[in-house]
Amino acid sequence: xxxxxxxxxxxxxxxxxxxxxxxxxxxxxxxxxxxxxxxxxxxxxxxxxxxxxxxxxxxxxxxxxxxxxxxxxxxxxxxxxxxxxxxxxxxxxxxxxxxxxxxxxxxxxxxxxxxxxxxxxxxxxxxxxxxxxxxxxxxxxxxxxxxxxxxxxxxxxxxxxxxxxxxxxxxxxxxxxxxxxxxxxxxxxxxxxxxxxxxxxxxxxxxxxxxxxxxxxxxxxxxxxxxxxxxxxxxxxxxxxxxxxxxxxxxxxxxxxxxxxxxxxxxxxxxxxxxxxxxxxxxxxxxxxxxxxxxxxxxxxxxxxxxxxxxxxxxxxxxxxxxxxxxxxxxxxxxxxxxxxxxxxxxxxxxxxxxxxxxxxxxxxxxxxxxxxxxxxxxxxxxxxxxxxxxxxxxxxxxxxxxxxxxxxxxxxxxxxxxxxxxxxxxxxxxxxxxxxxxxxxxxxxxxxxxxxxxxxxxxxxxxxxxxxxxxxxxxxxxxxxxxxxxxxxxxxxxxxxxxxxxxxxxxxxxxxxxxxxxxxxxxxxxxxxxxxxxxxxxxxxxxxxxxxxxxxxxxxxxxxxxxxxxxxxxxxxxxxxxxxxxxxxxxxxxxxxxxxxxxxxxxxxxxxxxxxxxxxxxxxxxxxxxxxxxxxxxxxxxxxxxxxxxxxxxxxxxxxxxxxxxxxxxxxxxxxxxxxxxxxxxxxxxxxxxxxxx
Numbered sequence: 201x202x203x204x205x206x207x208x209x210x211x212x213x214x215x216x217x218x219x220x221x222x223x224x225x226x227x228x229x230x231x232x233x234x235x236x237x238x239x240x241x242x243x244x245x246x247x248x249x250x251x252x253x254x255x256x257x258x259x260x261x262x263x264x265x266x267x268x269x270x271x272x273x274x275x276x277x278x279x280x281x282x283x284x285x286x287x288x289x290x291x292x293x294x295x296x297x298x299x300x301x302x303x304x305x306x307x308x309x310x311x312x313x314x315x316x317x318x319x320x321x322x323x324x325x326x327x328x329x330x331x332x333x334x335x336x337x338x339x340x341x342x343x344x345x346x347x348x349x350x351x352x353x354x355x356x357x358x359x360x361x362x363x364x365x366x367x368x369x370x371x372x373x374x375x376x377x378x379x380x381x382x383x384x385x386x387x388x389x390x391x392x393x394x395x396x397x398x399x400x401x402x403x404x405x406x407x408x409x410x411x412x413x414x415x416x417x418x419x420x421x422x423x424x425x426x427x428x429x430x431x432x433x434x435x436x437x438x439x440x441x442x443x444x445x446x447x448x449x450x451x452x453x454x455x456x457x458x459x460x461x462x463x464x465x466x467x468x469x470x471x472x473x474x475x476x477x478x479x480x481x482x483x484x485x486x487x488x489x490x491x492x493x494x495x496x497x498x499x500x501x502x503x504x505x506x507x508x509x510x511x512x513x514x515x516x517x518x519x520x521x522x523x524x525x526x527x528x529x530x531x532x533x534x535x536x537x538x539x540x541x542x543x544x545x546x547x548x549x550x551x552x553x554x555x556x557x558x559x560x561x562x563x564x565x566x567x568x569x570x571x572x573x574x575x576x577x578x579x580x581x582x583x584x585x586x587x588x589x590x591x592x593x594x595x596x597x598x599x600x601x602x603x604x605x606x607x608x609x610x611x612x613x614x615x616x617x618x619x620x621x622x623x624x625x626x627x628x629x630x631x632x633x634x635x636x637x638x639x640x641x642x643x644x645x646x647x648x649x650x651x652x653x654x655x656x657x658x659x660x661x662x663x664x665x666x667x668x669x670x671x672x673x674x675x676x677x678x679x680x681x682x683x684x685x686x687x688x689x690x691x692x693x694x695x696x697x698x699x700x701x702x703x704x705x706x707x708x709x710x711x712x713x714x715x716x717x718x719x720x721x722x723x724x725x726x727x728x729x730x731x732x733x734x735x736x737x738x739x740x741x742x743x744x745x746x747x748x749x750x751x752x753x754x755x756x757x758x759x760x761x762x763x764x765x766x767x768x769x770x771x772x773x774x775x776x777x778x779x780x781x782x783x784x785x786x787x788x789x790x791x792x793x794x795x796x797x798x799x800x801x802x803x804x805x806x807x808x809x810x811x812x813x814x815x816x817x818x819x820x821x822x823x824x825x826x827x828x829x830x831x832x833x834x835x836x837x838x839x840x841x842x843x844x845x846x847x848x849x850x851x852x853x854x855x856x857x858x859x860x861x862x863x864x865x866x867x868x869x870x871x872x873x874x875x876x877x878x879x880x881x882x883x884x885x886x887x888x889x890x891x892x893x894x895x
Contacts, residue, residue, distance in 0.1 A: 202461075202529070204532065207234045208237070208238040209242075210241070211531065219466045219470060220233070220550070223473060224469065224473055224550050228553055228554075230593065237546050240587045240588070241533045241539075244539075245533065248539050252525065259641075259642065266646040266647075267645050274749065274752055282612075292625050292681065294624060294625055295597070296562040297562060297564060298561055300515075301566070301682050304417040304710075305447075305732035306445070306448075307447065307711065307719075308711040309448075309515065309715075309716075310450040310687065311456065312452055313451040316480060316482040322446065322515060325445055325515055325720050326513055326514050328718065329440050329442055330361055330441040330442070330722075331358075331361065331439075332718070332721075333718045334360055337692075337695075338692070340353075340357070340360065351429070358433055358438075363377075368416075368729070369399075369402050370397070372395045372396050372398045373395045374392070379392060379435065379436045380435045380436050384403070386504060388403065397413075404504060406502060407501040407502065409423060412501050416732075418444045418727055418728060419511055420441060420443060421441070423440040423442060425437070425440075446717065448682075449515040449516070450517075451519050451520070453468055453520055456791030458788040459790075460886045461529060462530035465528065469548070472519060472551045496513040496514055514559070516560065517559050519548045519567055521541060521545055523571030524539070524580070525878070527539050528540040541569075545585060545588050546591065546592075549567065549599055552565040553592065566600045568602030573609040574609040574610055575617045575619070578601075579621070581621065582601065582621040582624060601625055602627030603629075604631050605630055605664075606634035606807075607634065608642050611635065614671040615674065618675045619675070627682040628668060628672050628681070628683055628684065629713075630664065632656075632665075633687075636811050639755065641817075644818060644874055645821075647754075647822060648819060648822040649755055649818050649819075650757050651765070658755035659750050663747060663750035666745045669739060673736055673739055683708065683711075684712060684713070685709040685711075687714070688713070688719060689802050690800065690801070690802060694718070706730055707735075708735045708739045709732070761824075769819070772812075773813075773816045774812075774830070775797040775840055777813055777816075778866045781809065781862055781865055781869065782863075784889065785862040785865055785885070786851070791804065810879055810880065810881050813869035813870050813879070817870055817873025821874050834867050838854040842855050869884055
């Protein structure tokens, strides 16, 4: 049993109370923090419950309509208040936004805040080695072999990189492949003693052994170190090209973590506090040597006027809170667990007060809020952060809000959602995975859905992706906020990412998610190739592309499948659920690269699990498969997952008895998926993890 401290009518687990009192509040001089938080909880809990009840009410009405449809579907949704009238034209009024959010386009990393090493890597991913990213991945068409430096592969890396420079910072004459000398001379970069850049303004300065260039707002560092093996292959002694990569990073308290109690939350809050204070460290080994990973410093250089200047060395850090659904036993009010979203809002902003300008330069705090259903819930988030600002003595709208467009009621009412927080919106982002899970759950009674792999080709997907950009531009986000796109989920397939993810800046998104610092560096090349803000101007001139009718098109199956196709689908879903859940329950790992049924590593989090569980629940509900079929598939796939994890000394096998908490939780996600609120995985996962920790 947890030990609680009673204060201001609340009961706070002692470990959390001590963290807040002695670490998070230290030096801030905030009067009556606990009293203010208790009043906020008392005032907002009933509103939170009412919003969740409204979700359930709308879901029940939609399910009933699908069982006995009559009339036009969209008119029905309007009649019940699910589909709302679009607001009159408006522009957001967000102020004091950092340039990484407002005026520079680039990659965005998302990492679990509970892993200090990942968090530090993400913060330091502002700069990445293009040479390392090309050499160490399959970006050039083949995976690198282990062993000493391969000069042939190194030559291919150099050739690719020089071609990149020719496209992004071209010379007035000739190619970067023929460069033999780089000489900074005041405002000009002299190349080969007889030429320069086609656009001299792209040269912004230099430092010892490095030249600083800029294109589309992003910086490039050309490094010269003649002592390296790579430089020996280059006529100008260029040893590396560093790209400004992850402009921003989201430190995630939500889908990528497994936080179920006070101890988990304290770990998360302490890491976030360390990032904000700048003193987070992680001791580790690499190459047989011990070292400490810390936050990177800024990059000093001399500008073209001969004056000292700096470039930021770290990504701008945002924090993603949990949604409105879950409660936490870390704090009790009137004997009941408080809503975790209220606790996250207060404590993540409290920790961010320790940032003294090293992260955000505009005295703003950036909080991403996921899994909101419609404008009423966005308005509630706006109210929550207003109350947080009051308790912490912050000016109104210090907290900037990121809206995840990942639930259907938000998608079809996105402009109204943006309007509900128009003074603090700094981010909207598509979340295909959760959006698909909600699509299946909302329309559970409509019929059997297409196979999971066919979802990406459904009519609503293109409308959804276009609508997000259309709405953002129509509501004035350009120059004030990020319009984002979702994750590349296959971290080992960088060649394919270089092909596919170019579509994100081409779609007008000024940020898109990547799974690693290396992926951020490679994806950064796309933002050099595409002027996103020019694309946005063209899209604004062309007008909206998406139609509500397309957004509401349900991806129902129109054909019968063979027995083999059905078995394949069940096994694919079961293997994905088991591979993710067994790590979540047994080891508290909320996000990792999980081998799929074909042993291809995929980034898995609760959103991917939500799709798989809801898809199986849908097919069960409509009799495409039976419970025995699903159980048998889970047992077969448990053995597969056990074999895939046999090299993990901490792994606990699920077969052959199939009685573990992990196995039963994974199975419940499918068998009980239709009855879960909005199809979310959290209630079952949290219960399973708490049971495992207790055991």
